[in-house]
Amino acid sequence: MTTETLDRLRCEPASQDDAGALAELILIAGEGLPLLIWQDMCEPGETAMDVGRRRAARETGGFSYRNAMVVRNGGKVASAIVSYPITEETPPSEIEEAPPVFRPLLALENALTPSWYVNVLATVEGERRRGAASTLLQEAERKARAAGFQHLTLITGDDNPARALYERFGFIERARLPIVKDGWRNDGTHWIAYAKPLSA
Numbered sequence: 001m002t003t004e005t006l007d008r009l010r011c012e013p014a015s016q017d018d019a020g021a022l023a024e025l026i027l028i029a030g031e032g033l034p035l036l037i038w039q040d041m042c043e044p045g046e047t048a049m050d051v052g053r054r055r056a057a058r059e060t061g062g063f064s065y066r067n068a069m070v071v072r073n074g075g076k077v078a079s080a081i082v083s084y085p086i087t088e089e090t091p092p093s094e095i096e097e098a099p100p101v102f103r104p105l106l107a108l109e110n111a112l113t114p115s116w117y118v119n120v121l122a123t124v125e126g127e128r129r130r131g132a133a134s135t136l137l138q139e140a141e142r143k144a145r146a147a148g149f150q151h152l153t154l155i156t157g158d159d160n161p162a163r164a165l166y167e168r169f170g171f172i173e174r175a176r177l178p179i180v181k182d183g184w185r186n187d188g189t190h191w192i193a194y195a196k197p198l199s200a
Contacts, residue, residue: 009135014068014080016057021077022068022120023052029122031157031186036101062119069139071132079132082120083140085147086113101184104177108155108193111175115195116144118154121162133162137169145198152196157188170196 014022026034038051046054058064062084071079089110095103109117118140123132137152144152154171156163157179171194179188 009071009131011069011071011135011139014065014070014077016065018065018068018070018077018080019053019057021070022056022063022065022080022082023049025077025080025122025124026052026056026063026082026120028124029120033101033184033186036099036184068120069136071135073127077124078127079123079136080120081118081133081136081140083116083118083143083152085149086115086117086153089113099182100180101182104180104191105155108175108177108191111193112151112153112155112195114149115151115153116140116147116149118152121154133165134169137165141196141198150198152198153194155191155193157186158190158192159186159188163192166194172196 034052035048038048038055041051041055042048043051055061055063056065056068059066063082067084068080068082070077070081086109090106095106095110098106118137121133121136141152152171153174154166156166158176173192174195175193176190178190179186
């Protein structure tokens with residue numbers, strides 16, 4: 001590993017100025033699915049990506065720069081993780097009211113509650129397989145332990161090559177549900193909920 005690749009794999013808190021990069025990375029992690037949310041949230045004159053950047057720049061909410069850690073290359077964000085505690089289940093009535101494509105995700109989040117949840121983990125093309133994702137997962141685990149949680153969790157599609165990384169890192173499959181595509185293009189068939197037990 002050299003400084004020409006990933007700034008010696010130092011992870012640091014994201015800043016509000018990283019909102020654009022975080023929006024791009026959540027699209028990579030979600031294979032475009034976040035655009036379905038953002039398109040319905042556009043204000044006059046906004047694009048879906050504007051919404052993503054606006055949400056990433058918020059001071060509160062799950063997808064916020066305040067919940068993100070990044071690894072940089074030459075000052076630019078090369079990889080990021082967004083993680084935070086989930087402590088309350090989504091009521092069944094709210095799941096039923098959600099768009100069909102999101103219902104299995106909400107149900108799987110309930111299956112993982114309470115835990116320290118990894119909402120986003122992604123690396124830009126050209127910087128992958130250099131250790132950034134592992135470094136960021138280690139930081140999320142440190143935060144989870146410090147906050148007293150017994151599990152680090154995430155949800156991913158069954159076609160995601162990163163599953164090999166997660167399983168090497170100690171994540172164990174807890175549940176899975178069929179993916180509802182409803183117009184979203186994706187090659188997977190199931191969402192998989194993973195949990196990594198954290199010893200005291």
